[in-house]
Amino acid sequence: MALRLWLAHFALTGGSILSPPRWRRLATGSIRPAGWLQTQMQLQASALTSHLPLFWDNVRNTSWLGGNADNVGGIHESTPYWLNGAVPLALQLQDEDLLQTVEKYIEGILDRQTQEGWLGPDTDKTDFWSRYPFLMAMVQYHEALPGGPRRKRIEEAALGFFSAMRRRLEGGVPLTVWSSFRTHDLIWTIHYFLDVLQESAEPSVLRDLAAFAARLHSQGFDWTGLWYNASSFAKEAVVNTSMQTHGVNNAQAVKSGVVWSRQSGNAPAGWAETWLAWEQLQRYHGQPNGAFSADEHLAGRMPSRGTELCVVVESMWSLALASQLAPGDEEAVLALDALESLAFNALPGSLSEDLWSHPYLQFANSYEAVSNEPDHIWGHDGDQSAMYGLAPNYECCTSNFHQGYPKFAGSLFFEDLGQQQLISAVWAPSVVNATVGRAHVELRTSYPFNSSVEYWIRNDEPFTLKVRIPKFLRTSTSTRFVRVDGHTVKAEETAGFLHLSIPAAAERLAVKIDFVMAPSVQRSEAQGVSVYFGPLLLALDLNEQWQLVQRYTFNAADWNTTAALAWRLAMPHSPRLGTPRLSMPGPRPMASSDCPVALEATLLAVPPSAWPIQHGAPGPVNGTCRAGEQVQRTLLAYGCTSIRISALPVAEEEPLIV
Numbered sequence: 001m002a003l004r005l006w007l008a009h010f011a012l013t014g015g016s017i018l019s020p021p022r023w024r025r026l027a028t029g030s031i032r033p034a035g036w037l038q039t040q041m042q043l044q045a046s047a048l049t050s051h052l053p054l055f056w057d058n059v060r061n062t063s064w065l066g067g068n069a070d071n072v073g074g075i076h077e078s079t080p081y082w083l084n085g086a087v088p089l090a091l092q093l094q095d096e097d098l099l100q101t102v103e104k105y106i107e108g109i110l111d112r113q114t115q116e117g118w119l120g121p122d123t124d125k126t127d128f129w130s131r132y133p134f135l136m137a138m139v140q141y142h143e144a145l146p147g148g149p150r151r152k153r154i155e156e157a158a159l160g161f162f163s164a165m166r167r168r169l170e171g172g173v174p175l176t177v178w179s180s181f182r183t184h185d186l187i188w189t190i191h192y193f194l195d196v197l198q199e200s201a202e203p204s205v206l207r208d209l210a211a212f213a214a215r216l217h218s219q220g221f222d223w224t225g226l227w228y229n230a231s232s233f234a235k236e237a238v239v240n241t242s243m244q245t246h247g248v249n250n251a252q253a254v255k256s257g258v259v260w261s262r263q264s265g266n267a268p269a270g271w272a273e274t275w276l277a278w279e280q281l282q283r284y285h286g287q288p289n290g291a292f293s294a295d296e297h298l299a300g301r302m303p304s305r306g307t308e309l310c311v312v313v314e315s316m317w318s319l320a321l322a323s324q325l326a327p328g329d330e331e332a333v334l335a336l337d338a339l340e341s342l343a344f345n346a347l348p349g350s351l352s353e354d355l356w357s358h359p360y361l362q363f364a365n366s367y368e369a370v371s372n373e374p375d376h377i378w379g380h381d382g383d384q385s386a387m388y389g390l391a392p393n394y395e396c397c398t399s400n401f402h403q404g405y406p407k408f409a410g411s412l413f414f415e416d417l418g419q420q421q422l423i424s425a426v427w428a429p430s431v432v433n434a435t436v437g438r439a440h441v442e443l444r445t446s447y448p449f450n451s452s453v454e455y456w457i458r459n460d461e462p463f464t465l466k467v468r469i470p471k472f473l474r475t476s477t478s479t480r481f482v483r484v485d486g487h488t489v490k491a492e493e494t495a496g497f498l499h500l501s502i503p504a505a506a507e508r509l510a511v512k513i514d515f516v517m518a519p520s521v522q523r524s525e526a527q528g529v530s531v532y533f534g535p536l537l538l539a540l541d542l543n544e545q546w547q548l549v550q551r552y553t554f555n556a557a558d559w560n561t562t563a564a565l566a567w568r569l570a571m572p573h574s575p576r577l578g579t580p581r582l583s584m585p586g587p588r589p590m591a592s593s594d595c596p597v598a599l600e601a602t603l604l605a606v607p608p609s610a611w612p613i614q615h616g617a618p619g620p621v622n623g624t625c626r627a628g629e630q631v632q633r634t635l636l637a638y639g640c641t642s643i644r645i646s647a648l649p650v651a652e653e654e655p656l657i658v
């Protein structure tokens with residue numbers, strides 16, 4: 001059915017197989033992190049990303065290179081996951097050692113491609129899934145390569161694998177479990193190679209590729225019809241689990257609509273599916289840190305329920321694609337708001353400050369994260385899931401988290417060649433070489449830890465700089481004064497973006513935007529009160545203590561993290577917040593002892609009976625709770641904390657102030 005529909009579309013569009021994306025992705029490596037983002041990504045590179053191949057068997061002795069590891073349960077995903085993040089990280093940081101390492105893996109894997117075209121281990125004919133992240137790594141590597149034989153080799157390897165997989169499917173091998181529920185990751189890579197080969201390949205090759213993508217789309221799980229738009233969609237924490245209640249599957253599925261829309265030719269319909277998915281996940285499972293809860297499976301809105309780290313990075317990648325492929329600015333801006341919240345809150349909130357450890361699950365509210373929690377509140381994961389460690393609970397996030405920052409950095413800018421626009425999608429310190437205007441643009445800022453952004457630009461031709469205004473700054477009045485080439489100009493905000501004309505000129509401070517960031521208090525029925533500062537969620541500093549549980553090689557270790565300060569505090573009816581203290585991000589930008597944002601708050605102590613513990617976690621915060629004396633406490637950026645309270649109950653009544 002889908003195949004027939006697609007063929008009709010193909011005929012109508014006169015042979016151009018995919019509709020062009022509204023925005024163009026910049027090749028991996030053209031956008032480089034700077035400032036605190038570069039510091040954070042260098043920490044990542046010098047920690048696990050470059051060390052996993054030295055000591056972690058799933059990468060060091062990977063079955064992808066003939067070793068005997070990386071084959072848990074017949075799945076071989078660790079090395080592909082790692083490459084999917086290590087490749088862009090090496091390219092964006094220009095880290096020669098890491099680049100050599102990833103090249104060795106990629107070349108070694110390609111050397112082992114079989115006659116059939118199969119890539120990687122082949123222990124179970126149905127494990128198509130582990131190839132998807134490997135192909136994504138190849139796409140990013142290919143994007144960065146200049147023309148030539150290495151680039152050609154990747155194209156041929158990808159085509160060879162696609163036809164091997166197609167023949168297996170046609171021969172009756174079923175598309176099952178992960179391979180079926182995550183098909184749009186693979187379709188995205190097929191589309192990439194279709195674009196690349198558009199000019200050079202035989203039309204029949206292109207048609208076969210498109211038909212293969214259509215087969216995957218129709219054989220894969222129908223996420224919209226059978227889940228997001230069905231009455232069976234989970235509206236609270238899941239008890240009966242299935243593939244469609246699985247958190248990471250959902251995070252990946254968000255991209256399905258927009259990815260397929262390039263082939264269906266219907267961008268609005270694709271967006272409607274993608275956004276329905278994200279809205280459903282947020283409405284029933286959304287958390288104050290921008291993620292949705294999924295302690296393996298969807299887990300409702302209680303802030304003590306967990307979110308797997310893989311859910312965070314996969315959601316970010318889906319949302320980046322959603323913004324790029326959205327039908328218009330009104331839609332793109334929504335996806336970027338969601339991406340920004342995850343990148344500045346949930347992502348650092350699930351990584352240690354040195355990026356050597358992570359918990360399997362993070363929590364908006366928790367007071368400890370220890371190696372063994374038999375009586376736990378999370379639904380379907382093991383006793384170790386909250387602990388910060390090398391591979392707590394399960395090993396997927398140890399290898400999959402690497403893509404978080406690099407793919408975020410790769411989504412800070414997009415281009416629209418037709419309109420000669422460079423789109424500044426999310427503010428974070430970075431440098432980009434754009435095609436439009438032949439421009440070199442430095443975005444100098446320490447946003448979200450500062451309230452000023454500067455674009456230093458050198459450009460040979462005029463272009464339009466299209467700047468997304470973050471959600472917390474968007475107003476209905478929609479005019480804004482910005483400095484362009486030294487003059488104050490009044491800029492109209494249209495659908496969340498400012499459009500600024502940049503004349504050709506040598507390097508200068510071309511655009512400066514100053515704004516006000518003030519704390520805001522948001523209240524919800526299910527989640528009590530959360531305090532935000534710009535895009536940053538703030539969380540109660542518990543003076544967390546780290547005790548070593550086990551050390552592995554290098555700096556890899558497991559930790560118990562416990563609170564040295566009371567966590568039972570309520571927000572008064574009229575919040576009393578101090579003035580935020582901002583400091584330049586340091587050598588560990590997300591350290592709790594050196595957090596770039598801190599805010600004093602007057603809170604009210606809650607007796608244990610009024611806020612009981614529930615299965616080793618803070619109980620619900622919906623409704624009001626009895627509270628006593630005033631306490632001065634510090635709130636930090638959520639990303640600077642590892643255990644924290646970020647959703648506070650509201651005090652039942654004000655104490656007498658004497």
Ligand SMILES: *[C@@H]1O[C@H](CO)[C@@H](O)[C@H](O)[C@H]1NC(C)=O
Nearest residue numbers: 029030031032431432433440
């Ligand atoms: C931009 O291009 C210049 C000149 O080719 C090069 O030196 C620089 O490394 C490039 N920067 C980025 C971010 O690609």
Ligand SMILES: *[C@@H]1O[C@H](CO)[C@@H](O)[C@H](O)[C@H]1NC(C)=O
Nearest residue numbers: 056057060061062067068069
């Ligand atoms: C992994 O490789 C190293 C070095 O080749 C070897 O010493 C070690 O025993 C291997 N581990 C496994 C589980 O095979």
Ligand SMILES: *[C@@H]1O[C@H](CO)[C@@H](O)[C@H](O)[C@H]1NC(C)=O
Nearest residue numbers: 232234236237238239240241
């Ligand atoms: C879970 O499944 C069982 C058996 O199919 C059913 O009886 C029960 O109502 C389901 N529970 C929920 C919460 O959906």
Ligand SMILES: *[C@@H]1O[C@H](CO)[C@@H](O)[C@H](O)[C@H]1NC(C)=O
Nearest residue numbers: 224225229269272273274276
């Ligand atoms: C969901 O279903 C309704 C009712 O059938 C339909 O009108 C709507 O277009 C569907 N939404 C999506 C995103 O497919």
Ligand SMILES: *[C@@H]1O[C@H](CO)[C@@H](O)[C@H](O)[C@H]1NC(C)=O
Nearest residue numbers: 300301302525620621622623
């Ligand atoms: C508060 O949340 C808990 C756990 O999510 C739920 O069981 C309870 O019904 C909620 N209570 C109210 C008053 O909403």
Ligand SMILES: *[C@@H]1O[C@H](CO)[C@@H](O)[C@H](O)[C@H]1NC(C)=O
Nearest residue numbers: 370371372373547548549560
């Ligand atoms: C870590 O926490 C677990 C669970 O509370 C406990 O059994 C263990 O002794 C702790 N280890 C250290 C080193 O603190």
Ligand SMILES: *[C@@H]1O[C@H](CO)[C@@H](O)[C@H](O)[C@H]1NC(C)=O
Nearest residue numbers: 446449450451452582583584
């Ligand atoms: C914020 O940015 C401005 C302009 O670059 C700079 O002067 C100031 O020191 C920064 N403040 C902090 C706290 O980073």
